Amino acid sequence: MRKVIVSLFASLDGFATGANEEMDWVTSNFGEDTAKYAYDQLFAADLLVLGRVTYEIMAGSWPSMSDEVGFADRMNSLPKLVFSSTLKEPLTWNNATLAKDGPAEEIPRLKKEPGGDILVYGSVTLARSLVQAGLVDRFRLWVHPVALGGRGAAPIFAGYDKTQLRLTDTTLLSSGVVILDYEPAGDANH
Numbered sequence: 001m002r003k004v005i006v007s008l009f010a011s012l013d014g015f016a017t018g019a020n021e022e023m024d025w026v027t028s029n030f031g032e033d034t035a036k037y038a039y040d041q042l043f044a045a046d047l048l049v050l051g052r053v054t055y056e057i058m059a060g061s062w063p064s065m066s067d068e069v070g071f072a073d074r075m076n077s078l079p080k081l082v083f084s085s086t087l088k089e090p091l092t093w094n095n096a097t098l099a100k101d102g103p104a105e106e107i108p109r110l111k112k113e114p115g116g117d118i119l120v121y122g123s124v125t126l127a128r129s130l131v132q133a134g135l136v137d138r139f140r141l142w143v144h145p146v147a148l149g150g151r152g153a154a155p156i157f158a159g160y161d162k163t164q165l166r167l168t169d170t171t172l173l174s175s176g177v178v179i180l181d182y183e184p185a186g187d188a189n190h
Contacts, residue, residue: 002111003137004049006120006127007041008156010141015152016124025146031175039071041140045078046116049107051123052084058121059093081106083126107135124154131163131184138183139165145176 008016009026017023050058058075065072080096083106089098099106103126110118120127120136130136141156165182172178 002113002115002118004107004111004118004120004130004135005041005045005138005140006123006130006136007140008122008124008127008142010143010156011152012143012145012147013150013152014156015148016122016154016156017152018148019151019153021153025148026142026144031173033173034175034177035069035071037171037173037179039069041119042071042074042078044117045119047110047118048075048078048080049118049120049123049126050080050082051126052082052087053125054122055080055082055084055087055091055093055096059091059096063093081110083123103129103135104133107133111135124156128159132161134184136184138168138181141180141182143178143180 009023010016011025018025062072062075065075076094078095080091080093081099082091082096083099083103087098091098107118107130120130127136131139164185166185167180168183169181170178171181
């Protein structure tokens with residue numbers, strides 16, 4: 001069975017973006033080991049799942065990117081499933097389709113199909129609904145060494161019910177980024 005991995009960048013104080021939705025604090029912390037970890041994560045997946053905001057940000061930049069290691073080619077060629085109630089077909093990014101049903105209907109079907117990981121990048125609102133529906137197998141936080149002073153946008157854990165998680169792996173990168181891998185540890189409501 002395929003695994004759903006929610007991969008989120010986080011500030012030390014729990015935000016996915018700055019107050020104006022900027023993420024310059026993320027890109028300033030990319031080193032060689034960060035790039036390798038991101039590469040391995042992306043190449044273990046064969047489907048990207050995105051919410052509308054993340055899709056629009058990524059679709060606005062990735063199609064014009066290239067690199068020598070093939071990361072951009074992989075990002076652009078992977079199938080992408082986008083959850084949105086406001087976007088309409090056709091979507092502009094290669095291999096992107098709009099989900100016909102909600103995550104609670106689509107994701108269980110996808111998990112039963114053969115294939116690699118189902119990777120959810122960013123998409124804080126979508127991630128929240130997947131966690132609450134019990135559909136996340138791994139929750140991966142890329143904690144960056146910056147505090148946004150409580151002025152960030154998209155607080156990662158806002159709106160969650162109490163969710164018990166079990167730490168399964170920790171990776172310290174040379175940039176000071178700590179990647180924390182968690183899996184669900186029982187009933188999300190206790």
